[in-house]
Amino acid sequence: MTGQKGWTRQWRDPEPKSHYDVVIIGGGLHGLATAYYLAKNHGIRNIAVLEKGWIGGGNAGRNTTIVRSNYAQPGNREFYEDSLKLWENLSHDLNYNVMFSQRSHITLLHNPGAVDAVSRNYNVMRRTGNSDAEIWGLDQLKAAVPHLNYGPNARFPIMGAAVHKRAGTARHDAVVWGYARGADQMGVDIIQNCEVTGISREGSKVTAIETSRGKITAGKVGLAVAGSTSRLWTMAGLGCLPIESHKLQAFVSEPLKPLLDQVVVFGMGGAHFYISQSDKGGMVFGGDLDWYKSYAQKGNLPIVQDVAEAAMSVLPCLGRVRLLRHWSGVVDMSMDGTHFISKTPVDNLYLNAGWNYGGFKATPASGTYFADLIANDRPHRVIANHDLKRFERGLQIDERGAGPDPKLHG
Amino acid sequence: MIRIPCPFCGTRDHSEFSYGGDGSIQYPALDAPVQDWHDAVFQRENICGVQTETWQHVNGCRMWLLVDRDTMTHEIHDVRPAHPGMAKVLGVTS
Ligand SMILES: Cc1cc2nc3c(=O)[nH]c(=O)nc-3n(C[C@H](O)[C@H](O)[C@H](O)COP(=O)(O)OP(=O)(O)OC[C@H]3O[C@@H](n4cnc5c(N)ncnc54)[C@H](O)[C@@H]3O)c2cc1C
Ligand SMILES: [Zn+2]
Numbered sequence: 001m002t003g004q005k006g007w008t009r010q011w012r013d014p015e016p017k018s019h020y021d022v023v024i025i026g027g028g029l030h031g032l033a034t035a036y037y038l039a040k041n042h043g044i045r046n047i048a049v050l051e052k053g054w055i056g057g058g059n060a061g062r063n064t065t066i067v068r069s070n071y072a073q074p075g076n077r078e079f080y081e082d083s084l085k086l087w088e089n090l091s092h093d094l095n096y097n098v099m100f101s102q103r104s105h106i107t108l109l110h111n112p113g114a115v116d117a118v119s120r121n122y123n124v125m126r127r128t129g130n131s132d133a134e135i136w137g138l139d140q141l142k143a144a145v146p147h148l149n150y151g152p153n154a155r156f157p158i159m160g161a162a163v164h165k166r167a168g169t170a171r172h173d174a175v176v177w178g179y180a181r182g183a184d185q186m187g188v189d190i191i192q193n194c195e196v197t198g199i200s201r202e203g204s205k206v207t208a209i210e211t212s213r214g215k216i217t218a219g220k221v222g223l224a225v226a227g228s229t230s231r232l233w234t235m236a237g238l239g240c241l242p243i244e245s246h247k248l249q250a251f252v253s254e255p256l257k258p259l260l261d262q263v264v265v266f267g268m269g270g271a272h273f274y275i276s277q278s279d280k281g282g283m284v285f286g287g288d289l290d291w292y293k294s295y296a297q298k299g300n301l302p303i304v305q306d307v308a309e310a311a312m313s314v315l316p317c318l319g320r321v322r323l324l325r326h327w328s329g330v331v332d333m334s335m336d337g338t339h340f341i342s343k344t345p346v347d348n349l350y351l352n353a354g355w356n357y358g359g360f361k362a363t364p365a366s367g368t369y370f371a372d373l374i375a376n377d378r379p380h381r382v383i384a385n386h387d388l389k390r391f392e393r394g395l396q397i398d399e400r401g402a403g404p405d406p407k408l409h410g
Numbered sequence: 411m412i413r414i415p416c417p418f419c420g421t422r423d424h425s426e427f428s429y430g431g432d433g434s435i436q437y438p439a440l441d442a443p444v445q446d447w448h449d450a451v452f453q454r455e456n457i458c459g460v461q462t463e464t465w466q467h468v469n470g471c472r473m474w475l476l477v478d479r480d481t482m483t484h485e486i487h488d489v490r491p492a493h494p495g496m497a498k499v500l501g502v503t504s
Contacts, residue, residue: 229456230454230455230456230457230458231458239453239455240449240453240454240455240456241453241454241456242452242453242454243454243456244432244454244456245456245458245481291428291429292412292424292429292463292465292479293429293431293432293456293461293463293481294481294482294484295458295481295482296481296482296483296484300411300412300424301411302411302424302425335451335452335454391448391451391452392445392448404451404452405431406454407429407431
């Protein structure tokens with residue numbers, strides 16, 4: 001009606017100031033959410049988010065947008081359940097439609113072992129207060145998702161499914177923009193095209209941050225740079241981390257009429273595949289990471305083939321659908337598949353990292369608890385074991401039981 | 411596709427190989443302090459640039475290799491057998 005005229009900026013484009021009370025490095029979902037909650041929950045307003053490119057240009061804009069809370073390990077259960085509850089009110093909280101769609105997360109089961117394993121996990125969920133955990137037989141599954149490959153010739157015949165109904169998807173860019181606008185309205189400076197190139201320290205204190213737009217000093221510094229974590233860690237003169245950077249690819253097809261109402265996940269032997277349909281109609285899907293360490297946001301062909309094969313074995317009706325785009329993001333894989341929201345050996349430096357390929361769903365809780373850690377300089381009870389020292393205490397929060405090999409934590 | 415020059419078989423697509431991990435890790439003595447084992451098992455330098463890593467030629471000679479590869483460009487700088495003794499027995503020099 002107004003011809004799409006009269007739109008104004010959603011957030012300012014300020015010049016960096018020389019000093020901030022808190023500087024967050026990384027303008028992805030976690031950095032922006034942290035700034036938002038620091039301002040909203042803790043009343044800190046003199047904050048900058050420094051982003052080397054454009055906000056949401058990293059994994060924030062590259063993920064397959066699956067949100068769920070079907071974790072079984074203590075610590076992760078509470079954390080992801082809190083996150084899901086925050087998602088349920090996020091559009092209202094931000095006054096920005098993040099298109100959160102609780103369309104169910106359906107994990108296909110192909111053998112009795114898989115049924116037993118998932119039943120154990122889903123029982124743990126139910127016994128610890130998350131009643132949103134169901135095991136479906138074939139009849140129920142066929143009624144809900146009639147066009148999966150139920151044929152007798154299927155390579156892995158489907159036996160049933162584990163269903164988590166409050167899970168779903170959200171529009172990733174909208175989440176970035178909603179947090180950015182909300183933070184900006186409370187006075188946070190979002191500074192794009194501002195690459196951090198150095199972190200100066202005196203003893204156990206960060207004294208200044210060197211950036212492509214000048215030197216900035218800060219009372220406290222939060223790192224939220226996902227796949228680049230080790231690079232920033234090295235800039236701060238710190239040694240090793242329990243993290244490796246790997247790359248994960250994702251795919252979207254040409255838009256189709258409504259075809260799939262749920263998130264469907266297939267994992268069998270070496271295959272891994274997850275798919276949902278975006279509101280524009282594109283089939284959004286992905287699989288395993290590329291298996292070798294990489295900082296290149298560039299995927300390789302063997303995984304394209306693997307994912308296409310998995311797609312065909314689950315949803316043969318996709319066979320003639322054309323791919324529209326395909327891309328890759330650098331993910332911060334941790335040693336046990338679980339993240340870190342942690343103090344560091346440097347007093348005023350805080351770390352948010354190790355999201356593997358599951359950090360989208362974590363966004364609201366990650367921002368909430370990281371802001372709480374930075375503001376109060378002590379971990380909240382919920383993130384007590386999400387620190388860097390858990391391995392020294394003999395604790396691994398390993399949902400998959402895969403052991404300390406980052407590439408195995410899908 | 412990355413092309414890896416296997417010292418035993420010649421240059422092959424990386425899809426014939428399986429990636430092991432960081433090849434620079436030195437495991438400490440069995441009775442070393444627990445902190446040394448913690449660091450070897452859990453801590454990584456996570457280099458952006460040329461790192462030494464292990465690959466196994468699973469769909470070829472099945473040998474483990476040490477590969478110097480750039481983790482940003484994926485360029486391969488050097489490939490050598492992980493067990494030089496084995497290479498010597500087989501008469502392969504690299
Ligand atoms: C293909 C793919 C699919 C995924 N699917 C899912 C999914 O379905 N569900 C789910 O829960 N999670 C998923 N994830 C994981 C999720 O996207 C990430 O865990 C999450 O986005 C990471 O947090 P972030 O948004 O803050 O990271 P990013 O968006 O990567 O933010 C980090 C930012 O730091 C910036 N930065 C880096 N270095 C510097 C520097 N020196 N100076 C300044 N800024 C710097 C980067 O430019 C970047 O913008 C997926 C990831 C990928 C790659
Ligand atoms: Zn070989």
